[in-house]
Amino acid sequence: MTRTASDQYAKVDFSPLDALADGEVVTHSRARDIRLGSGKVLALITLDNGRDHTRPNTLGPSTLKELGTVLDGLKARAAAGEIHAVGITGKQYILAAGADLSDISRVESKETARLVAQLGHSVLGRLSELGVPSFAFVNGLALGGGLEIALNSTYRTVDASAAAIALPEVFLGIIPGWGGAYLLPNLIGIENALEVVISNPLKQNRMLKPAQAFDYGIVDAIFPASNYLEDSLKWADGVLGGKIKVDRKQEPGKIERLTKWPIAIKMARGMLESRIGLIPRSPYAALELLDKAKSGTKAEGFAREDEALAELVTGDQFAASMYAFDLVQKRAKRPVGAPDKALAKKVTKVGIIGAGLMAGQFALLFLRKLQVPVLITDLDQARVDKGIASIHEEIGKLEAKGRLDGDAANRLRALVRGTTDKAEFADCDFVIEAVFEEVGVKQQVFGDIEKIVADDTILATNTSSLSVEEIGAKLAHPERLVGFHFFNPVAVMPLIEIVTTPQTTDAALSTAFVVARGLGKSAVLTADAPGFVVNRLLAKVMGEAARAIYEGTPLLTVEKAFAPIGLPMTPFQLIDLVGWKVAAHVQDTMAHAFPGRFFASENFHRLAELPDVVEKDKNGRVTGWTKAAEKVLKGAVGSTPATEAEILGRVQDGLAQEIKLMLDEGVVPAVEDIDLCLILGAAWPFIDGGASPYLDREGASERVFGDTFHHPMIKGIAG
Secondary structure (H helix, E strand, C coil): CCCCHHHHHCCCCCHHHHHHHCCCCCCEEEEEEEECCCCCEEEEEEEECCCCCCCCCCECHHHHHHHHHHHHHHHHHHHCCCCCEEEEEECCCEEECCECHHHHCCCCCHHHHHHHHHHHHHHHHHHHCCCCCEEEEECCEEECHHHHHHHHCCEEEEECCCCCEECCHHHHCCCCCCCHHHHHHHHHCHHHHHHHHHHHHHCCCCCECHHHHHHHCCCCEEECHHHHHHHHHHHHHHHHHCCCCCCCCCCHHHCCCCCHHHHHHHHHHHHHHHHHCCCCCHHHHHHHHHHHCCCCCHHHHHHHHHHHHHHHHCCHHHHHHHHHHHHHHCHHHCCCCCCCHHHCCCCCCEEEECCCHHHHHHHHHHHHHHCCCEEEECCCHHHHHHHHHHHHHHHHHHHHCCCCCHHHHHHHHHHEEEECCHHHHHHCCEEEECCCCCHHHHHHHHHHHHCCCCCCCEEEECCCCCCHHHHCCCCCCHHHEEEEECCCCCCCCCEEEEEECCCCCHHHHHHHHHHHHHCCCEEEEEECCCCCCHHHHHHHHHHHHHHHHHHCCCHHHHHHHCHHHCCCCCHHHHHHHHCHHHHHHHHHHHHHHCCCCCCCCHHHHHHHCCCCCEEECCCCCEEEECHHHHHHHCCCCCCCCCCHHHHHHHHHHHHHHHHHHHHHHCCCCCHHHHHHHHHHHCCCCCCCCCHHHHHHHCCHHHHHHCCCCCCCCCCCCCC
16 A cells, blocks of 8 residues: 555654744635536635735745645545545745745754655645645746645646746755655656756756746646636646546656666766766755655655755755855845935936947846947947947847847847947936956046036946046046946846945945846945955955966866865866956956965966967866966976865965955955855855855864854754
């Protein structure tokens, strides 16, 4: 006899979870009977926490216990023949955003963490044990436990306008722990499950659109928003009456397990090792669960998830991930130091000085997000024409991919213009430069444009490391100049560092923050210090890598030394991406500003003149120097190579020292802002929590300044 979730968890005492329910916003399970067209009765549960769509349904202990009680009552009614099916849906726009992470982050032991997993399994598992079919009507956002509600149901439909569908747990340092790791691969096959459970979370937490969920076989039917629930109920009636046959491409009997499954797991493991190394725990734990899901019972699969979740929830990586998640979800949305948005100047036209690659990225972003006229200029008409053609080409690519329809694409093309006549900038409200990274050049272009634009037009510089105050030193109105530092690629990287000077007005700052939000970016306020936040700290990382090379350390030893930090790229991968000339310039700037603390070398500039400096494999990993680079380095390196441990220790201590100095100097209001900048601007791993929690745990903070950045330290629970 098959063991059910009810049997499996019947004797578990869940009362220790009551402490986690304090302050829980309970999502209630409201059930009502709906008589279908055939005369059958479907009991429909609507999940609703009583808040608007800005506070999604979540699944805390009280919520789950209430849902379990409702499901038990419906099971009894089904046995009595009173109902023929059970449906479950959510309040408007939202099924559920998964477990209440604030609850999970408060667990005090591995035993309590295990209970969280077991309670979810016990309750959601009952959706497949009601004695009648269960239908999940995914009417909106369904993340983590929200999607696992659907996976535990017999059938699933989705609203075509649902915001997102995903199992994002690996992104947060845990695993899908309420059935997802077992049920999903057995529903849609191992290849698709690997993408949903592991690959997508590691791609900046990519999520599925409803059409993708339908194509993958996660849901059985998709209906337009206009009549979604009615269509879903009619469909359910058809399924119950046998008029509609649900044909799943990946029915358990059709899934090939002997050959494809182990091959897919092996390939995924190799990909993970090459791309993220062995430090992150959750991707490998998820991989192990997906591997074992090819055989055994659901009860065994659920039990494996219980243990894996208990282990991860109590670890350092989840604690750091929760800290990082809180920064991104809360602090980033309420930037510290941002003036009242009522002070912002309304931006109805944007001017961009420059027509090169970076200017083109700016133009496309302003066009798509602000939907206002954008004017670009450059030294001559040929450059302007080339810039406009490039922007039009990028719009065409978006149209070809279906991300813009024809009308929208034409509107964007009509909104962007190019000119060599700067007089046309007279009615621009916000002007940003994208010119060569040299103070004199930036001073000149702003000096020219200031004579044309209105007195309250905001001027923004995208400098990555120069002094904003110095750039504005020759302006008649330096108070309207702000730093507005994007990260490359502009469309993808979510951070803008907004740099203030002693002269910058609140109106200029407010406008910058409002524009950043309009562009869909997160903004952090920084003082006008060399390198601001991200480039200052990355310069420390890259400088220590270069220092080790010039001491005589082999290239691959240096690359491997950085692996424990878990950065998405090794130092020389990063330098190669940023560009050797840019890297050399940044290192010079930092070494000049802070002599003795940052490493720079003339050989950086010699290497920067080469067409290629490093050799890389097909996965982008650095494998060695090019022959030309070896010639440049010959005779320039020493004979005292450092070990991996020595290099890592230097980097850790150097970062701890620099972050402490930045806080003492008031570069940002708090250490949380430094971590936020690194997470959003340098893709610093969530599992580290940014740099400061990692440096505390590794002892670097204590070594450097005899204390820690956080009190108490951000770390997991032992035992």
